[in-house]
Amino acid sequence: MKNKAIILSILISFLLVQNGLAQSRLCSIAINPAKILMALINLDFEYRLSSQIAIHISGEYLIIERDHPDLVIRLGPRYYFSANEYDQSGFYSGLNLGYLWYIDRPKESSSDIGLEFGYKWLIRDSIFMLPRGLIATPIKSPKPIPGFEVLLGIRHCKK
Numbered sequence: 001m002k003n004k005a006i007i008l009s010i011l012i013s014f015l016l017v018q019n020g021l022a023q024s025r026l027c028s029i030a031i032n033p034a035k036i037l038m039a040l041i042n043l044d045f046e047y048r049l050s051s052q053i054a055i056h057i058s059g060e061y062l063i064i065e066r067d068h069p070d071l072v073i074r075l076g077p078r079y080y081f082s083a084n085e086y087d088q089s090g091f092y093s094g095l096n097l098g099y100l101w102y103i104d105r106p107k108e109s110s111s112d113i114g115l116e117f118g119y120k121w122l123i124r125d126s127i128f129m130l131p132r133g134l135i136a137t138p139i140k141s142p143k144p145i146p147g148f149e150v151l152l153g154i155r156h157c158k159k
Contacts, residue, residue, distance in 0.1 A: 026047075026048040026088055026155055026156065027045070027046060027047050027048065027155070027156055028045070028046045028048075028128065028153050028154065028155035028156070029043065029044070029045055029046075029153055029154060030043075030044040030046075030128070030130055030151035030152060030153025030154075031043060031044070031151060031152060031153065032044075032149045032150065032151050032152075033152060034149070034150070035060060035149070038066075039062060039063040039064040039066070040060045040061065040062055040063070040068070041060065041061045041063060042058070042059065042060035042061075043058065043059055043060075044056060044057075044058040044130075044151055044153070045057050045058070046078070048088060051080070051088070052079060052080045052081070052082075053077065053078070053079060053080075054077070054078040054080065054092075054094075055075070055076070055077055055078070056075065056076065056077075056078055056094070057073070057074070057075040058073070058074050058075070059071070059072060059073045059074070060072045069100040069101055069102055069109075070101055070102055070103045070104075071099075071100075071101040071103075072098060072099070072100055072101070073098055073099050073101075074096040074097065074098035074099075074112075074114070074136075075096065075097060075098070076094055076095045076096040076097055077094055077095060078092045078093070078094035078116075079092060079093055079094065080092045080120075081093075088120070088122075088155070089119075089120045089121055089122040089128065090119065090120060091117075091118070091119050092117070092118055092119070092120065093115065093116065093117045094115070094116045094117075095113070095114070095115060095116075096112075096113065096114040096115070096116055096134070096136060097111070097112075097113055098111065098112045098113075098114065098136060099111050099112070100112060100138060108140075110138040110139050110140040110141070111138070111139045112136045112137060112138045112139060112145070113136065113137060113139070114134055114135055114136030114137065114145075115134070115135055115136075116132055116133065116134045116135075117132065117133050118130055118131055118132025118133065119131060119132075126154050126155050126156070127152075127153070127154055127155075128152075128153055128154075128155060129150060129151070129152055129153075130150070130151040130152075130153065131148070131149075131150045131151075132148070132149060132150075132151070133146070133147070133148045134146070134147040134148070134149075135147070
């Protein structure tokens with residue numbers, strides 16, 4: 001049942017993104033450089049559906065063996081509190097649905113749900129920095145997983 005809920009959430013998010021592609025004025029791609037140093041390939045991708053609503057998907061893949069999931073995928077909506085349509089920076093909060101996958105320990109693999117909050121700060125016209133906090137709770141564990149990271153990215157404007 002939990003896997004069906006995750007698949008349904010991914011499908012709904014995909015449909016929202018597809019709908020937003022025709023009307024979207026902005027998309028952005030970001031990475032966390034510190035995670036690369038920890039052998040984690042990571043990427044965060046966001047489509048802005050309106051001046052305040054965005055949908056994002058992020059993922060990370062572990063290159064070497066460590067006590068970390070081999071693959072983490074999260075997606076969900078973000079709400080930006082400012083309505084500046086061009087600048088599109090400022091404080092936001094969002095919900096995340098995700099999946100933590102352990103290749104060698106499949107019984108530990110789990111879906112999770114979380115909250116995130118952050119600030120998208122425009123450094124230049126197309127370069128931004130995004131410090132964010134995240135707290136996620138795996139479905140199989142009552143223990144929440146907190147996190148903080150700083151992403152660096154580029155944005156592309158459609159005019």
